[in-house]
Amino acid sequence: MSGRGPRLTRVAAQEYRRLARSEGMPPATHPEVQRDRDIPVRAHDGAALLTDHWHAPDAADSTLLIRTPYGRDGIAGVAKFIAERGHHVIVQSCRGTFGSEGEFSPLHDEVADGQSTLTWLRAQPWATGRVHTWGGSYFGVTQWALCDGPDRPDAMGIAVSARRFDDGIIYPGGGFAIDTTVAWSFALRMQERPLLARIGMILRAASALRRGSLTVPPAEAAQAAVGTDPRFFRDWVEHSQRDDPWWEPLHFAQDLASIPPVALVAGWRDLFLQEQLKDHAALVAGGVPAKLAIGDWLHGAPETSVMGVRDALVSFDSLDRLPDVRIEVTGGIGWRELDSWPPPAESRVWAATAAGGLRPGAPDERATPLSYRYDPADPTPSEGGRTLGPFASGYRIQRRREARSDVVLFTSDPLDDDLLIIGEPRVEITLTSTNPRVDLFVRLCDVDERGRSRTVTDGYIRRNPEAGTHTVLQLASLAHRFAAGHRLRLQVSSGAHPVYLRNPGTADPIRDHSRLLPSEQTFDVGGEHALALHLPAVDGAVLRPMS
Template structure:
């Protein structure tokens, strides 16, 4: 019995394979245009593998073990041959690993090399999650006709730039990723990461932050230093932005994302660009974080359905262009586009006394709280990518009990309120300091009073000591607030360490050494009508299991974690 095959089949909820007898050709040498040689492994059925459609995965995390095996084996057992390549400077591949740079040239060189191999048939599919999706976008506008489809999951064409915004630096994701890749080729790397996770979290409180890499792992990281020194719009990152290529992608694309994924806003932007250009594209978004099992289950299903059909010159099973898991309703629903038609932004205003209402606020004094970066408002659940940290939907009661978090809540709903699309907030705000952040979170409060986060976002302000309107872009969502529940909005000034704490001084993030507490005010009066903007649509009652199932026949409504 092939235990790995059976475990992968069960983990990914797959039907039995065509074969479990798979062979691996290790350390194939793939030359690049600059003379570097990258290593790759070819997985294939032991008999009859030559000429099958090829799946190409390009990965910086190694070609074996937990990082690669569950992605590769199910494809090689079910109709594909698979080439998995270590990106430049990782796991035996030549050159220097400079994250996310050079992937366009290396990817195109690899595609050309594959097409020239005697075992190649007539078609290729690009596939993979996160970094493995980014490398697809990097070359997607210049693919040869042998490439028949792309399946990027929890990824986008400008991966990492959302984290590096000057007005909202997402510290946790790039810092934790930088520490991880710096030590990934050590012996027992994964157990070490688990054991060292607490030290990495403590390191993010280092002052100045420029010393956090040494505090976390005892050495400097060029990538982390770049992240701390250069904002998203700096020339240093220009090579990482491939969003201008998306409209020119000619191959069919099936994207898989999660409502609590780090890459979701950019992924939806990419899908909209494909839509606007009239390209063949479909999108699936579930109730998932970046590393949730449901992402892997769905992505493999798309590779074996959408990808294999296109590779064979066939059309995949028909389905709507957009399939979304509507949280609250806990059901899958189909739509013609993103954002779906029929959902209109509606203003839910903040009122005194912690009330949230569609009514315009009357005259009232502002609410206040004190934000202290020495005891920063913590990140709780939501969009997280860190070892040992739970993301996604969690109980917010502890967070909402803090004195530095304001809450505004509707009365009990007498009908369902369905929110699907882009979510924003306009918060009239003033601080005692010139530099401050505004964090807004949308929550669903159930009949028992449990508050669960739906989506959120943060914006940093300069000139915050003057009353001004902070425009906050929250993560997009699809959520049904059920009758008997209440809608809640949190307002605070941080979510650490997901976002870097604002020191209140205006010092550069890498070199700031002083932490200054600020007194914050949130206004809600006719001249300053703070509100959250929710895309509200008609609620359509749906019954039966069809809305809960994907094309591969899997009900994944419970795969949150």
């Protein structure tokens, strides 16, 4: 069934123009592209999954497959751009979205529906060559799911996504990502509504998300924010215990032998960062061809699409043409290439002092206890972070957070020389509490000459009451230059709400908010159990200019 041609929505047209203006893109070779709309691809249970086919009359036999719950029109700019470079492009709406039959139940049908789609695709007379897949976030989830069936793509281009969706964005650090989960529920509820209704929801979004994040019990947060009660949200609250077998079928591509060559695009400010880097390490260790690029991006940033499309067009020829590791080094350096991730580094220890200082070298021999009070009724604000919610994400000035009594600060003297940190920092701390059920959140900041403190990276853990008081907390990976004249600042606290749901201090911190129990935390600077920051310092010679 032929449509009337590749007409684009305003948003898709902007995406197309952004791709066309981007450096390094190959020229269009097949400008006469058409779009065959609403092809009903039958799933295993007979549900029609509506699918668009973008192609030029004389296109090659290679195909790019994109499966999305966010609408085929939204990705039409990418589809048209790639089709103009001689490839077939298939864009399919996931079950229960944008005209596809069935009910959208996140993650649950992606293996079977993806296999049905691949079976249909392989049977098309024009699809006799390689089949690649592409896309980020949930698009990436659908790609990982394709690895769990008898058929699989020849290569994948996955941006800001991970094989384990639960560990990646729902329960980071063992807590609950209330901002991300409510924001996603809000976005799904909004996306297929009429324009005026969407505008109204956007205007109310900030207050709605805040209301949801503070709802008691948290299982009703989506209902409070969105006005609907999606089953998946309640499932996520109910199955929040680590290693709950409910999640096991939804951990995709766990057999490394099932994974084709893959190009990964990650972001320093993205919520999938740490889990995606775990995926990359596992792929490399398992001998799976894997390329990695990490930019200074929030989730959903248009730059991830630009890099992903460029990489996809290169990988149709050969994935080997891509560098092994590309990173954007923040702090004014920009894009560089590495031989591997992480690069060789020297671990440098920075010790906190009783006067609120932070200095390189061993801690003082004398222990000095410091204390702060955490009150879940007045949760410590996140002021930025890796989250899907637009009102709490990214790098933020830390003035409001650092003025609070429940955030303890340690600040270095101005640096004499640049300090290049690449890899995964860690903090060692021995924290005692009047309530053993307490969270730990540590943030590393860059303080400029004017005294403005900005997030660089942070780490979070919901502490296990049975694990003892000593904690080694891994902060999220980074590649940052602290410039000469700048200072390092370390924040220690027990919360970062709403990026991580406040811990009420009760037996089940995710489901049970019947009581909100304040607690007093104490830790030492100096002595045998001193707070220590370990930074992976790197020689700038390991960084190569982009080829």
